[in-house]
Amino acid sequence: MNLLILVFIFVFSFSCFFFGKSQIKKIAAVNNFKTKALPHFYGFYLSLWCALPAILIVFLWTVFEPFIVKYLIISGLEQSSLADIDHDRLNLVYQKIKALYFGTYSGAASEQIQLGAKQYGSFLAMAQNAKIVLVFTAVIGFTLVAYKKITNNTHAREGVESIFKVVLILCSVVAVLTTAGIIFSLLIESIKFFSQINFFDFLFGLDWSPQKAFVRDTSIVLTASEKQELSNAFGAVPLFAGTGFIALIAMSVAVPIGLFSAIYLAEYAGSNLRKFGKPVIEVLAGIPTVVYGFFAALTVGPFIKSIGDTLGLDVSSESALAAGLVMGVMIIPFVSSLSDDVINAVPQSLREGSYALGATKSETIKQVVLPAALPGIIGSILLAVSRAIGETMIVVMAAGLAANLTINPLDSTTTITTQIVMILVGDQEFTSAKTQAAFALGLTLFVVTLILNFIALSVVNKYREKYD
Amino acid sequence: MDTKIKIKSTNLNVFYGEKQALFDINLDINQNEVTALIGPSGCGKSTFIRCINRMNDVIDICKIQGEIEMDGKNIYAPNTDVVSLREKVGMVFQKPNPFPKSIYDNVCYGPKIHGIAETKDDLDQIVENSLKKAALWNEVKDRLQEPGTSLSGGQQQRLCIARAISVNPEVILMDEPCSALDPIATAKIEELIDELKTTFTIIIVTHSMSQAVRVSQKTGFFHLGKLIEVGTTEKIFKNPTNNMTQDYITGRFG
Structure with missing residues (x-):
């Protein structure tokens, strides 16, 4: 009607x-x-x-x-x-x-x-x-x-x-x-969560086992020791560490590859290659993350495991390394595309000034072009980091679920986003601390990415003003 | 004065893609003189000086035929080392283009990449001398670590001149160095050019007739990619043989 x-x-x-x-x-x-x-x-x-x-x-x-x-x-x-x-x-x-x-x-x-x-x-x-x-x-x-x-x-x-x-x-x-x-x-939901769980226990606690909260009936009044025990089950540090660790692996893949390909495209490639190459790299950003997830879980994960086995290393089939590597590939275009733009925005007159002094191309790039483009490049990297931190699908599929506090890249680990998915999948009662924990995690994630984006954008903007 | 030919261009033709920018340029540049190139916009003056330090190599579609000899050697010969050529031929651009570095680093950039200075003291000395020669030392000696971009337009251009002379070149090319500057800064730079010619050979592209008269000993008039007339500055401006030159310098066209 x-x-x-x-x-x-x-x-x-x-x-x-x-x-x-x-x-x-x-x-x-x-x-x-x-x-x-x-x-x-x-x-x-x-x-x-x-x-x-x-x-x-x-x-x-x-x-x-x-x-x-x-x-x-x-x-x-x-x-x-x-x-x-x-x-x-x-x-x-x-x-x-x-x-x-x-x-x-x-x-x-x-x-x-x-x-x-x-x-x-x-x-x-x-x-x-x-x-x-x-x-x-x-x-x-x-x-x-x-x-x-x-x-x-x-x-x-x-x-x-x-x-x-x-x-x-x-x-x-x-x-x-x-x-x-x-x-x-x-x-609202986070405030409800923090009325049950101490804020600092959440932020600095080392043990994440939210299923403990699930068996509790919220209508029962808890004793002080039970309350403390409940609070201790929601230490989010393993998640923060896992998130940071996977993001770090991802960035160590994406930053060099992305930046170097941007330098090649902007400085060395002919205009035809550039016209062709840039969109091709940007296609990487268009692949659905769930497809990257398949790739990480079914191809990269087992591959790393088999290499580890031949070297005699104990590799978990779901590892931080697999998720991080694939995530790194996913965010290459974020780094390369933006960096390419800022490198191109460096005025040609600076390059000519350097050439005129007898500098070679690589000297010019290292000492004049990159320093001039640095703020923009940092901005693009920060944007990529916030993307890596918020990424869900790849880590859900490839990094595992156990909240291990580890720095071994071959071990399985978990991230904030993975835990949010875990907590909210299936039937849940919305009054339990476990479910509300998802919102507290979401809020943390939101605040962190907001700050990163804010810094990144202000850095990029500052850079833009410089040549106007 | 006994004049020696520093640069000799023979039948130089330059093409940008299909378009020919320079036609059979034959021009001699004398050592320790200022040669001014004048002519309307787009006539090929800048293209010509960019050939002398092979700056046009940067442009993909640019093709060059003919010869430019410097000290008797063709700089377009296949075995020419472009890096050492550019070390010998410095350039100052139309718009001041200091690097986004400190004043000190701007000047020591060239000496560093060519390994001219052995020690930090040498480097300090080169920076001081270059800035002094560019008549900028007194204005910046207390703030050498500030960014070069924080200077005023005229100071930036003198910084660029200091940068160019820091590697001790033999020739300095100047592409309308004063077009972005006010009359006071222009006067300073002109004064500077006059002093620099004792050490360097200078080629300056300019749109200002009076500037050409003030600073140069020799003047070449370009029009539509051709060198119409060349001679001593006095002759070109007092007694040109070509009607077009006459029209241009009296402001009837261009």
Whole structure:
């Protein structure tokens, strides 16, 4: 139904465009005046006023309709015999009513639920009719108002411009609000977590075994020693260490390869090779991370293990090394693409100045080009680090799950992101400390990557200003 | 004064891809003189001086025919060492281009890569001498570790001159060295050029007629890739033989 309404709005607004455009020409000709803006602005003006308010109404209605219907049903139930039962039971009854109405209810329904389902149906129909009427009124009403304004020769161009501005503002507000919402939900759940677990035990504890918390019933009041024991199960240091360690392995692959290939592409490669080579490297960034995960778990991991076996080393089949190496390959394009850009931004005059003194190409690159591009290169590396820290799929598939505090790259280890996945996969109760730990970890990750990104961007920006 | 020919260009043709930029240039540059190259924009003056230190090698599509001899040796001969050529032929660019390093490191860059200085003291001495010759020493001697980019435009250009003379070249090429500078800085650089010519052979590209008159002993007029007229500066500006030269120096075109 919504689709039909939207189609109607679009068709109507589309025809309004041509109507407005031709109408203003006629009016201008008849009344012998010069229009303030070009005719198509009048068309835009009319069609925007016709479509935007109506679309907004459809959107808001669709979002709020279920809540209102639910409220009506439940308040109806409360007035009838069920007045004394608690909120959760009422909710359950409401779900049953809904199920019956949509035909997914199994078993015999009580009379009350059947009555409720009937009511639910009538509310829905009513809501739909009301919506259609409202949308039609809005379309016709706003179009008429806008048409009236057109005939008065308002400044349609300014009108259109300000409408566009409003639309753009709305879109950016949505983006900002979403971010704020995500941070807010992270914060709320993390605060719940830290009300159970000591903040410093979490940040500095050396033992991560959240399954201990899972068997606890949260309604039981814990003794002090039990509380301490619970707190001790959430020491996140092994995760931080694992994350940092894998990121370190990844960077030690990505930085040299990425940087050197960027130098080659920017300084040595011919323009044809560069045109071809840069996109090819950037393809690496387009491969889905889950595919890298396969590669790490099925090819690189066993390969490292077999090499280790022939050397007589004890290699776990899921190792930090495998995950780190593959992750390094994944972030090569982040380093190389950005570094290539900043190396290219170094003014040619600096290179010529160096050549003119008799410096060779490699001397020029080492002593003039790279120092000049250094801030930008550091920025690109920091961005790559924050990418490596946040990467999930590869480590889930290739690094293992055991929270070992180790610096042996051949051992399995785990990261913040892996643990978040582990904690939230499957059925969970959202009041247990174990589940809430995921949010605390998420918040930590968010703060760290935010800081890294912030530093990286400010470094890059500072560099940009230098040559302007 | 007994003049010796330092650089001799014979039938020099330069192409950028399909387009020919220079046509049969025959020009002699005298030692310890300032030679000015004048002419409208795009006439090939800069291309010509960039041939003398083979700076055009950097440009892929640039093809060069003909000969340039320096001290009797063709610098386009196959066995020429470009690095030592550029050590002998310094260059100052239109826009000051100090490296993003300290003032000190800017000047010692060349001596370091050519291994001219043995010890730190030698290096200090070279830096001081170069900056003194470039008439910049008194202004920067207390802040040698500050970045070269923190200097004013005129100071930056003198820093670039100091950088160029730090490797003790024989020839200095100057590509419109004053076009980005104000009259006071320009006057300082011109004064400097006059002093430098006792030690170096200087070729300067300029758009300013008065500058050519002030600093040069010999002037060449380029137009559309051809060397139209060359002679002593006095003759070119007082008594040119070619009508085009006459028109250009009196401001009727270009």
